[in-house]
Amino acid sequence: MSSTPPSNAMSLDTSLALLNEIVEQLPQDRPVSQAPSARELEKVLDLRLSNEGASTEQLKEAAQAYLNYNPDVSQTNFFKLLYSGLNAPAVLGDWVTSISNATMHTYQVGPVATLMELELIRQWNALVGYDPDKSDGVMVSGGSQANLIGMLLARHKIAPEAKTKGLQGKTLVAYVSDQAHYSGLKAANVLGIGSDNLIAVKSDAQGRMDPVELDAQIAKSLQLGHTPFFIGLTAGTTVVGAYDPVKACSDVAKKHNIWLHIDGAWGAPVLFSQQHKHLLADAHLADSVAWDAHKLMNVPITAAVILVKEAGLLKDTCSGGGGEYLFHADENADFNLGERSIQCGRRADALKVWMSWKAIGNQGFSDKIDHLFACKAHCLEGIESNPNLTLLAPAVYLNVLFRYQSDENLTEEQLRSLNIAISKEMKAAGHYIDYAQYKGQTGIRLILANGLCKTTEIDAMLAKCNSVGAQLVADRAF
Numbered sequence: 001m002s003s004t005p006p007s008n009a010m011s012l013d014t015s016l017a018l019l020n021e022i023v024e025q026l027p028q029d030r031p032v033s034q035a036p037s038a039r040e041l042e043k044v045l046d047l048r049l050s051n052e053g054a055s056t057e058q059l060k061e062a063a064q065a066y067l068n069y070n071p072d073v074s075q076t077n078f079f080k081l082l083y084s085g086l087n088a089p090a091v092l093g094d095w096v097t098s099i100s101n102a103t104m105h106t107y108q109v110g111p112v113a114t115l116m117e118l119e120l121i122r123q124w125n126a127l128v129g130y131d132p133d134k135s136d137g138v139m140v141s142g143g144s145q146a147n148l149i150g151m152l153l154a155r156h157k158i159a160p161e162a163k164t165k166g167l168q169g170k171t172l173v174a175y176v177s178d179q180a181h182y183s184g185l186k187a188a189n190v191l192g193i194g195s196d197n198l199i200a201v202k203s204d205a206q207g208r209m210d211p212v213e214l215d216a217q218i219a220k221s222l223q224l225g226h227t228p229f230f231i232g233l234t235a236g237t238t239v240v241g242a243y244d245p246v247k248a249c250s251d252v253a254k255k256h257n258i259w260l261h262i263d264g265a266w267g268a269p270v271l272f273s274q275q276h277k278h279l280l281a282d283a284h285l286a287d288s289v290a291w292d293a294h295k296l297m298n299v300p301i302t303a304a305v306i307l308v309k310e311a312g313l314l315k316d317t318c319s320g321g322g323g324e325y326l327f328h329a330d331e332n333a334d335f336n337l338g339e340r341s342i343q344c345g346r347r348a349d350a351l352k353v354w355m356s357w358k359a360i361g362n363q364g365f366s367d368k369i370d371h372l373f374a375c376k377a378h379c380l381e382g383i384e385s386n387p388n389l390t391l392l393a394p395a396v397y398l399n400v401l402f403r404y405q406s407d408e409n410l411t412e413e414q415l416r417s418l419n420i421a422i423s424k425e426m427k428a429a430g431h432y433i434d435y436a437q438y439k440g441q442t443g444i445r446l447i448l449a450n451g452l453c454k455t456t457e458i459d460a461m462l463a464k465c466n467s468v469g470a471q472l473v474a475d476r477a478f
């Protein structure tokens with residue numbers, strides 16, 4: 001029986017022409033955020049899907065509405081998250097990736113992307129200080145998955161039988177600082193460790209894991225007959241950007257024979273900078289490192305990697321299945337990255353990272369990071385010289401946590417409400433910042449991640465914060 005394809009499929013030419021029009025017609029002065037509530041937005045958009053197909057004009061309108069209502073993270077006044085800006089070579093890579101629709105399980109269906117990913121891993125490992133010939137890694141969906149794989153590798157190292165037989169009643173215990181990202185909890189949940197067996201080790205006043213406390217917590221677990229197996233340090237904590245002390249914690253890890261992982265999702269790219277890489281000195285002492293390219297490297301989400309000091313361990317840990325139809329034992333078998341991964345289909349994220357790295361080089365990333373550190377220093381001067389603004393934590397990296405504090409004697413609860421109110425008004429006024437809590441105090445968290453950041457914008461943001469704060473206090477409107 002013969003059949004002809006339906007005629008309603010859009011061609012790539014039309015798709016590209018539409019994209020061009022949409023980008024060209026993007027308003028130059030669009031606000032950083034329109035901030036509608038979900039209920040309001042539902043009323044404005046026509047999201048219904050129906051039996052009949054839509055016209056290209058309707059698709060164009062939908063795409064324009066999408067861009068209109070999404071926060072414009074490319075703007076330099078988007079200070080909210082650990083990513084911002086627009087990395088044009090990476091965007092080109094992302095588009096080409098979509099056209100190729102390569103998947104990363106086998107070399108056969110992603111040949112160039114596979115070789116690019118391997119080159120990226122060699123470069124990342126060299127920056128960490130691993131021997132590129134003895135280490136490996138694989139790209140993952142983000143820092144959360146990288147931390148999960150770090151914990152999985154640790155589990156495999158201490159209890160390889162868990163891969164096939166499960167934990168068999170063993171209580172494995174993992175340690176992160178009380179400032180660590182919540183992905184540690186998710187990993188403990190997913191891996192059957194149990195989130196109660198993830199110990200939040202006390203951090204010091206700077207938000208860094210305390211190695212003495214770490215050792216004490218491990219001793220406690222041992223007394224209970226439990227098995228310590230994973231120490232997860234953070235390089236660049238989410239709220240204040242603290243770097244846990246690698247060497248001191250590595251000594252503790254060695255003493256107890258525990259896997260040492262560094263969550264560098266946000267802070268590892270500091271290794272590009274000759275001036276600031278000391279923040280992550282001794283990274284090579286860790287057994288694995290998580291690194292997000294979709295944060296400070298500004299590559300479109302998602303692009304991240306788990307780097308592993310001992311080559312081959314990822315494959316031992318993650319491989320299994322697929323041999324009957326996918327992983328053929330041909331001459332390219334060693335290049336089938338799927339056996340190092342927990343995914344089957346995996347988007348070829350390598351191209352966009354490779355494109356932007358190729359375009360600007362290590363020096364380009366280094367210059368950008370150094371510029372952002374200079375902007376941070378300028379911001380700190382602005383805060384210090386303003387009697388109404390107070391820094392809530394040391395800003396060693398590119399996070400600045402501060403708050404507005406009036407002369408009046410406000411309680412912690414009132415200061416929290418005031419700074420939340422300031423954040424909301426600032427966002428509506430075009431300075432996209434957010435609030436966060438650190439050691440019981442709430443303040444405004446500023447993230448510097450956009451390489452085009454200007455000190456004049458930081459001055460404007462601080463001045464606005466001051467005037468909004470003063471007005472809210474005068475009006476008692478918080």
Ligand SMILES: Cc1ncc(COP(=O)(O)O)c(C=O)c1O
Nearest residue numbers: 142143144181237238263265266
């Ligand atoms: C320190 C840290 N680790 C891990 C993550 C999770 O990364 P991802 O969003 O790429 O999963 C984040 C996210 O903000 C983070 O700040």
